[in-house]
Every structure is written in C-alpha cells, then in structure tokens.
Amino acid sequence: MIESIDKKLAVPKKSKINNLVDQLYNDEKLKFREQLATARKINLGLDIWTKRGLTASFLAISACYFCPQEEKAKHILLNLVQLSHPHTADCIKTCVDRCTQEWGIPKNKILTVITDNGSNMVAAFKDNEQDDHSSTEEEESQDDSEEDSENGEDQSFFFLPRFGALERMPCVVHTLQLVVNIIQKEASVKRLLDRVRLLVRLFRKSSVATEQLLKLSGLTLIKDCPTRWSSTYLMITRLIDLKDSLNQVADRMGWDCLLPSEWQRITTLRDLLLPFAEHTQMLQSDTMSLCLVVPALLDLSAHLSEFSQANGTSHKDFTSLAKKMKANLDQRFSCFLNPSDSKFSPLASAACFFDPTVSAYALIENDDEHINPLRSTVSPAIPARFFFISVK
Missing domain, CATH: 1.20.920 (Histone Acetyltransferase; Chain A)
Known part of the structure; x- marks a missing residue:
C-alpha cells in the first residue's frame, strides 16, 4: 500500500491515529448523550459472559430508547466492563451506577432494567424492603451467556422489585429457554x-x-x-x-x-x-419486542396443547413432555397470562394495543378463553410511558 501511494504523502504516526479515533469516539458519545437526554424513558440491558477457561469476565450495559430526532427506537452499547470475581450484586450495581452517571442518565428516567435470571442480577436490583423469602430461591448463571440453572430458581422473578428508581424485568427469552431445557x-x-x-x-x-x-x-x-x-x-x-x-x-x-x-x-x-426456536428468534430483537410477548406465549401454549392431543397415543413420552412444558410455561409466565396471579403485570398485554400488527389478533379478535381476562385488565389509565418500546 505504501509503495502505491503518493510519495509526498506524510503517513500519520500512531499518536495521530489514536487522537483521530478518540475524537471520533467523543463526537459519537456526545451525539448519543444528547439523544439520551431527550428520551422520555430508557431501558437498560445487562448481560455477563465469561471467556473460555474462565480467564476473564465482562459486563455489557446497553440502552434502549425512542429517539425523537430520528423517530425510531434505538439500542446502543453504553459500556463494556471487565469484572473481577466474584460477580456479586454489589459489583453489578456499582458498575450500573457508574455507567448511568457517566452518560448523564437519572434514575427516574430508567423505566426498567432487563437481565437474565441469575441470582446476582436478581439481588442487584432487589428492594431491600422485600420479604427475604423471595431471595431463597434463585438461579445461577454460567459461561458466556450466564445460562440459567433450574436448581433453586426464583419462581417470582417476573415481579418488578424496586431498587431506588430502578425496576428489574428478566429477559423473556432467557426464561423461555428454561422451559425448553425440560427436554x-x-x-x-x-x-x-x-x-x-x-x-x-x-x-x-x-x-x-x-x-x-x-x-x-x-x-x-x-x-x-x-x-x-x-x-x-x-x-x-x-x-x-x-x-x-x-x-x-x-x-x-x-x-x-x-x-x-x-x-x-x-x-x-x-x-x-420448532415454534420455540421461531419465537426465540423473533423476541430477541433489539427494540420492538414487548408487544410480541403475549402473542408468542399464547401461541406456544396452544402449540403444546395441540401437540399433546396429536401425539397422545403414538409417542406417550413426548405427550408427557409437552404437558410438562405447558405447565412450566404457564407457571413461569403467569404474571403475564394470569390476571389472578398476585404479581400479574398488564404491561405486556397493554403493549399489544400500541402495535397495529398484533393488537387485533392478540387481544381484540381472539376468542381464546384466556384473552377476555387479559383484555379486561388493560386499563386506558395505564401511563403511556410504559409502552415507549412499542410506540413512536
């Protein structure tokens, strides 16, 4: 390359290139800070993964928000931090606090923090006034995706406990994979x-x-x-x-x-x-996913019921497996599907009304027996700020 360019060109030194990269980074960071400042609400996403051989661990912190200037939802990486062992709840919370301070994100602007179901994540955003009982059952995280172990898992993880101004919502796809792991x-x-x-x-x-x-x-x-x-x-x-x-x-x-x-x-x-793989692919999108949660869960529940009926005599073990998976699915996601559950949240159901591609099928024209109770719980009084992921 050097031989083919103009001999009069002065090749920049390493320090010059580093300065250009730093300047580009600072310019982009300033642009995103301005966008975050204008966003009404922000979702934070957290994930920890470990290199093979357990030689290093990293915490990624991302932000999802609606950008008024570009009129679309955006998802950006705020920080990537190398963690030292052990990955305690205090360590995670400290990293999040530093990150929000660096980017100028006040706690009252954070709508929710989305994490996996690891016990350290649950504890990091747990309300100190919560009953200690809810912390006795927890899930462990492993390897680079912090795989959730079902030994001693927290069955109440979809409840949104408060830590100051922060609320935690576990990743739906992580939880869905726990249902799949029953096989x-x-x-x-x-x-x-x-x-x-x-x-x-x-x-x-x-x-x-x-x-x-x-x-x-x-x-x-x-x-x-x-x-x-x-x-x-x-x-x-x-x-x-x-x-x-x-x-x-x-x-x-x-x-x-x-x-x-x-x-x-x-x-x-x-x-x-097959349906679990399809819905996993759809729900792991960066932004437009909250409005798809209820339709996906209803579809999977119906699939497991139909599968049990279709294979009742030919493959009894698969029939039994499908029934176990359906019971587990209903239990894990009762806070989204069962209005009588003490920790039921209408947010996912209400989000369907803000997406014209799913609202009619999911909650309006659907005659499923589970729909009417869900539809009645969605109140127009719920603040629209809860659905910023699904709407403009």
Missing part, C-alpha cells in the same frame, strides 16, 4: 439426544466423513451447546436435513446410524421445538 430431564428424550450427539461427534471428528458429507450435501453437522439458544433444535434439524447423505456416508464408513424409529422420534422432537 433434557425427560429420560427417554435424553437417551435419544445422547444417541444424536454421539453420531454428530463421530462425524465431526472424522475429516474423511466430513469431506464426503460436504461433497454429497454441501453441509456439515451442527453440535449443540447448552449455552446457545435453540442449539438442540438446530442440531436435530440439520441432522434430519442431511438424513440421506448421512446414511450413505455412515454405510461407507461402517458406522451404525440411527434406526428408523429413532429418525421418526427425532422428527417429532423437531416439531415440538
């Missing part, structure tokens, strides 16, 4: 998935098998990961898509492949998980 606890399904993982591992360790599979299909098998959303669904979907090529390569290599009955069960499992 790992069903003995017959776990055995089936172990067979699939063994086959996938066998192919991925063989360069010969992988090359032959690529020649036949142009694709390779996917290995699932417990800290990746919908990874089990993606693994079995790719396996089914490559079924014919997979059998050919397995025959050439002299390996045992899945039995016809196992292929049939894998297909049934894929059908069970």
Whole structure:
C-alpha cells in the first residue's frame, strides 16, 4: 500500500491515529448523550459472559430508547466492563451506577432494567424492603451467556422489585429457554439426544466423513451447546436435513446410524421445538419486542396443547413432555397470562394495543378463553410511558 501511494504523502504516526479515533469516539458519545437526554424513558440491558477457561469476565450495559430526532427506537452499547470475581450484586450495581452517571442518565428516567435470571442480577436490583423469602430461591448463571440453572430458581422473578428508581424485568427469552431445557430431564428424550450427539461427534471428528458429507450435501453437522439458544433444535434439524447423505456416508464408513424409529422420534422432537426456536428468534430483537410477548406465549401454549392431543397415543413420552412444558410455561409466565396471579403485570398485554400488527389478533379478535381476562385488565389509565418500546 505504501509503495502505491503518493510519495509526498506524510503517513500519520500512531499518536495521530489514536487522537483521530478518540475524537471520533467523543463526537459519537456526545451525539448519543444528547439523544439520551431527550428520551422520555430508557431501558437498560445487562448481560455477563465469561471467556473460555474462565480467564476473564465482562459486563455489557446497553440502552434502549425512542429517539425523537430520528423517530425510531434505538439500542446502543453504553459500556463494556471487565469484572473481577466474584460477580456479586454489589459489583453489578456499582458498575450500573457508574455507567448511568457517566452518560448523564437519572434514575427516574430508567423505566426498567432487563437481565437474565441469575441470582446476582436478581439481588442487584432487589428492594431491600422485600420479604427475604423471595431471595431463597434463585438461579445461577454460567459461561458466556450466564445460562440459567433450574436448581433453586426464583419462581417470582417476573415481579418488578424496586431498587431506588430502578425496576428489574428478566429477559423473556432467557426464561423461555428454561422451559425448553425440560427436554433434557425427560429420560427417554435424553437417551435419544445422547444417541444424536454421539453420531454428530463421530462425524465431526472424522475429516474423511466430513469431506464426503460436504461433497454429497454441501453441509456439515451442527453440535449443540447448552449455552446457545435453540442449539438442540438446530442440531436435530440439520441432522434430519442431511438424513440421506448421512446414511450413505455412515454405510461407507461402517458406522451404525440411527434406526428408523429413532429418525421418526427425532422428527417429532423437531416439531415440538420448532415454534420455540421461531419465537426465540423473533423476541430477541433489539427494540420492538414487548408487544410480541403475549402473542408468542399464547401461541406456544396452544402449540403444546395441540401437540399433546396429536401425539397422545403414538409417542406417550413426548405427550408427557409437552404437558410438562405447558405447565412450566404457564407457571413461569403467569404474571403475564394470569390476571389472578398476585404479581400479574398488564404491561405486556397493554403493549399489544400500541402495535397495529398484533393488537387485533392478540387481544381484540381472539376468542381464546384466556384473552377476555387479559383484555379486561388493560386499563386506558395505564401511563403511556410504559409502552415507549412499542410506540413512536
């Protein structure tokens, strides 16, 4: 590059480039500070992840708000902080306080803080006056996505406890994945998935098998990961898509492949998980997601009911699994779907009315038995500021 440019050009030094980068950063930061100052309400998003080998951990703090100048919802990264162990609630709260002070965000402007269901996140934004009883059940976070453990989980996590002016709302998708993880606890399904993982591992360790599979299909098998959303669904979907090529390569290599009955069960499992993968993809969007929560939950509940009826005699273990998943779904999201729940919040239902693409189907023209109670709880008196994510 140096040889091809004009010889008279003075190549800037390292300090010059650093100064230009710093100036660009400061200009952009000033622009976003002005936008945050004009925003009526701001949502904060928090997430912690750890590098492989546990060599370093990081806390990301982002902001979601409606920008009046650009007339659209925006999502920006405010800060990325390297954390030292242990990741205590006080450490998290201190980082959030420093970040909001740096960006000039007053606490009364923060609508809610969205986090995973880790016990440290729950404690960081817990009201000191809350009953200590609610803190005895909590969930743990692991690896880079702080995977939620179901051992001792907090069943009341959707209640919005106050910490000063801050309210906490757990991530709906994180919670949805806890429902999906029930499949790992069903003995017959776990055995089936172990067979699939063994086959996938066998192919991925063989360069010969992988090359032959690529020649036949142009694709390779996917290995699932417990800290990746919908990874089990993606693994079995790719396996089914490559079924014919997979059998050919397995025959050439002299390996045992899945039995016809196992292929049939894998297909049934894929059908069970498909709506969860679709709604996970939709709900993990940066901004326009609050109005989609209730329609997604109602659709998943209906899917699990229909699945149980359709597979009542052919696959009893899958039928039992679907019933368990539905009960778990109803329990975890009762604060959004059950008006009689002591911690019911009408925010998600009310948000549907502010999005014309979902309001008619979700709460107005829907004849589902669960809709009428939800519709009656949505009061016009609820301040519109709660729905800034869903409206202009």
